[in-house]
Amino acid sequence: MARLLFFLVLTVNTVFAQSPVDSVIITGQVRRLSAKLYRQSPSVLVTRTNILRGGIEQAFPAPLQPDGRFRVAVPIVYPQEEMQFVLGNISTPFLASAGRLSIDVDNDSLYVAAVPFQFGGMNAQVNQQFAQYKAFEAKNKPDEATQQRTLKRALNGNINQTYTTLSQAFLAPFNQFTAQKVVFPLVRDWVLTNVRYDAAAYVFDKALQEQQTIPATYFKDLIADADAPLTASRANALSRLGAYAGMRIQQETPSGGRGIRIRTLAQLLEQYGTGLTDNDRQRLAVFRETNTARTADVRYLSKLLEKNPDTLTRLLTYENAIQTARPLFDSLTLDYLKAYMMTMTTGESTLSMVQVLGQYIAPKIGDKYLKQSFNDMIGQALRDTALVRKARAEYLVLEKQPGVNSGFVSDGIYVTTGTNRTGSELLQKVIDQNRGRVVYVVLWAPKSEPERQLARDAQRLRDAFLPRDLTILYVSTNDEDETLWLESIVRNRLKGEHIRLSETQTYSVFNTLNLSDMSPVRLYTPQGKLVKKEATLPDKFDQLVDQVQALLR
Numbered sequence: 001m002a003r004l005l006f007f008l009v010l011t012v013n014t015v016f017a018q019s020p021v022d023s024v025i026i027t028g029q030v031r032r033l034s035a036k037l038y039r040q041s042p043s044v045l046v047t048r049t050n051i052l053r054g055g056i057e058q059a060f061p062a063p064l065q066p067d068g069r070f071r072v073a074v075p076i077v078y079p080q081e082e083m084q085f086v087l088g089n090i091s092t093p094f095l096a097s098a099g100r101l102s103i104d105v106d107n108d109s110l111y112v113a114a115v116p117f118q119f120g121g122m123n124a125q126v127n128q129q130f131a132q133y134k135a136f137e138a139k140n141k142p143d144e145a146t147q148q149r150t151l152k153r154a155l156n157g158n159i160n161q162t163y164t165t166l167s168q169a170f171l172a173p174f175n176q177f178t179a180q181k182v183v184f185p186l187v188r189d190w191v192l193t194n195v196r197y198d199a200a201a202y203v204f205d206k207a208l209q210e211q212q213t214i215p216a217t218y219f220k221d222l223i224a225d226a227d228a229p230l231t232a233s234r235a236n237a238l239s240r241l242g243a244y245a246g247m248r249i250q251q252e253t254p255s256g257g258r259g260i261r262i263r264t265l266a267q268l269l270e271q272y273g274t275g276l277t278d279n280d281r282q283r284l285a286v287f288r289e290t291n292t293a294r295t296a297d298v299r300y301l302s303k304l305l306e307k308n309p310d311t312l313t314r315l316l317t318y319e320n321a322i323q324t325a326r327p328l329f330d331s332l333t334l335d336y337l338k339a340y341m342m343t344m345t346t347g348e349s350t351l352s353m354v355q356v357l358g359q360y361i362a363p364k365i366g367d368k369y370l371k372q373s374f375n376d377m378i379g380q381a382l383r384d385t386a387l388v389r390k391a392r393a394e395y396l397v398l399e400k401q402p403g404v405n406s407g408f409v410s411d412g413i414y415v416t417t418g419t420n421r422t423g424s425e426l427l428q429k430v431i432d433q434n435r436g437r438v439v440y441v442v443l444w445a446p447k448s449e450p451e452r453q454l455a456r457d458a459q460r461l462r463d464a465f466l467p468r469d470l471t472i473l474y475v476s477t478n479d480e481d482e483t484l485w486l487e488s489i490v491r492n493r494l495k496g497e498h499i500r501l502s503e504t505q506t507y508s509v510f511n512t513l514n515l516s517d518m519s520p521v522r523l524y525t526p527q528g529k530l531v532k533k534e535a536t537l538p539d540k541f542d543q544l545v546d547q548v549q550a551l552l553r
Contacts, residue, residue: 024073077376080230101122201236201240216330342374348449351487454520461545
């Protein structure tokens with residue numbers, strides 16, 4: 001077993017950690033760093049976007065030295081990538097290339113100057129002018145009512161009208177800016193890229209909501225823009241394209257499913273099937289060569305599938321989706337979709353499944369930047385392999401002990417388990433252990449991205465309250481897959497207390513937690529009583545903090 005785990009880690013490091021291949025080194029200084037600012041923000045953050053994960057940023061913290069200096073290395077895939085520099089409540093976008101650049105900030109002008117940042121090194125003049133443009137845009141943008149009227153007019157038209165109207169509206173501030181000064185060509189490209197993709201995102205959303213079909217040539221113009229910088233707007237628009245494509249694939253898939261080619265099925269069985277005999281392999285080789293099968297052969301292949309349903313079902317689903325998408329989209333869009341489809345499954349897949357799917361899909365991606373982005377994404381998903389393995393070992397020790405047991409399985413992650421106990425016993429033990437604290441209960445499922453996001457958002461409470469005042473309790477109901485549940489806790493860094501309930505255990509706490517209420521959050525008082533008033537969700541954070549503070553008085 002140990003040798004198998006070592007091989008898994010070795011494979012992760014050699015297959016997926018090799019890209020991206022370049023980095024940008026970002027240095028700088030917060031001049032006249034005050035003790036107040038340092039307490040608020042002891043580190044600066046640089047964030048970047050993977051083109052396959054629009055809306056999800058990867059953060060790279062850089063601790064501030066006593067004199068305010070910092071340094072951080074950030075991996076980069078595309079020749080030009082938009083990143084964000086964050087200090088406290090202030091942020092600015094900048095364009096990075098492989099090499100070095102600097103960002104200096106004067107604390108005294110941080111909240112006073114329109115552009116408190118001074119850029120140096122790679123793309124210095126471009127970044128300085130873009131920051132000036134963003135300050136100009138913020139000062140001259142239309143009021144909220146005017147923006148809403150423009151958006152409503154655009155979305156009420158056809159797809160071409162939507163794109164044209166929004167493009168013109170998004171470009172208007174830049175036209176005003178260029179009337180006043182000469183603009184660097186790269187700044188123009190950067191702004192135009194964001195304008196195009198911001199407008200395109202609305203088009204894809206409109207088509208998705210209205211179940212419309214967009215001409216294939218529309219995608220080609222966007223995907224083929226290889227020279228455009230990778231910006232957050234570009235990644236977000238392509239993720240909306242991916243969501244639209246998923247709708248079109250579903251529309252074009254027959255109700256009974258689309259049959260897969262015998263050759264493909266035989267290849268998958270031979271590569272991923274378990275318990276195959278020499279005779280099985282010989283027969284599969286014949287199916288691969290002839291690409292035909294009789295009725296009896298199909299029954300035989302179905303039995304082989306049943307021996308390894310999880311992996312093969314996922315691979316067959318992927319192949320069916322690509323087969324359906326092929327006549328609907330041009331080759332460049334299809335290449336993006338091959339990689340994008342994996343992004344929808346990493347969060348709800350075990351690490352072993354992520355590795356299998358990653359190794360299967362990567363060779364099918366033709367574009368080098370997409371392939372590097374894909375490997376980067378898979379590498380990020382698998383980086384917690386050793387941490388998950390350690391948590392699993394700690395969890396098994398707890399689970400094997402008789403009775404109800406609690407203990408840490410990873411940094412800040414505390415689990416209560418008792419397979420043969422009722423859900424009420426498990427819940428009551430956690431509540432009793434936290435007398436004197438408010439307990440914020442989050443009902444979640446690791447297979448749902450909105451619920452995973454809810455679970456991550458609740459972590460903000462840890463920054464607002466001391467551990468002696470508040471505990472976050474995550475409750476997973478209805479017998480979620482144990483391996484995925486534990487891995488999801490560790491991979492999402494869900495610090496707090498955790499319970500996983502079987503269907504029977506869920507039934508026993510139905511009334512206690514008032515599960516007929518569809519809200520995914522609950523509150524317990526420091527005295528251990530369930531609050532009858534509806535608990536506030538994490539997205540209304542200030543209201544939630546006030547609600548918790550009221551219970552602590």
